[in-house]
Amino acid sequence: NIPSMVIDTHMIRIMNLLDLTTSKDPKKIEIQLMEIFNKKYWVNLTHMIIDHGRAVCIARRPQCDKCILSDLCPSAFNN
Template sequence: MRMENIVSILKKEYPNSKCSLRYESSFQLLTATILSAQCTDERVNKVTKGLFTKYPSPEDFVMLPLETIKKEIYSTGFYNNKAKSIKAMAEMVVNSYSGNVPNTLDEMVELPGVGRKTANVVLGNIQGIPSIVVDTHVTRITNLLKFVKTKNAVKIESELSKLINKNDWTLFAHLLIDHGRAVCIANRPKCNNCVISNLCPSKLGET
């Protein structure tokens, strides 16, 4: 099966593939993922290194003035909306879930600032629940590979869940993110250096 071959090859190419955001709890990963919107993981990690040292828990963020959060996360961009989402998310986690991030997709997406992608990041990487994260890399590359013909994240997740071994759901996004950053770069893919080019219809000119 083509998908199985691709996953196998990418596992060998990126043996250390994992979530590049730094975190020590579900709340911290939720916060870091919210901050990562329109920002690099590297920048987010620089911000959260100090942020989580000073304010590691949702209870800490509930007590923080909104302006303090904005100042702390300013360099990640879109800091006004991100700060509001993080504070509101922390308040709901504390008030509705006794300070513990819920462990189901349906409950998690009810948290302010938390969409399906963010929820799946936490479910897969912290809570050990197989989850397919659909970000820009996954969307672009799976379309190039002709496994999907849509930009709709929910539809992509549904289609991929039928094609990928459940044990590889969480890892799959990390593999494609690594591959998208290193080789299958948007608008300038390095097809000649691609380990899965012989399995890619777009490389073969069947676009």
């Protein structure tokens, strides 16, 4: 029951695309994101980003035209 953020390949990819980190190290990314986001959002944010990575921001074929984050994403439409 220790609140934290799960950093998987989807989190790493999307957080890098959004310029919220430049690291590939899961522990470093977790620490950075825990400083950025309020603790009460950690668990839900983790699930939402992982789901988003599986359904919309797919590594080899991102669907930027369907992405709700495309206005915030420096990488949108560059792939």
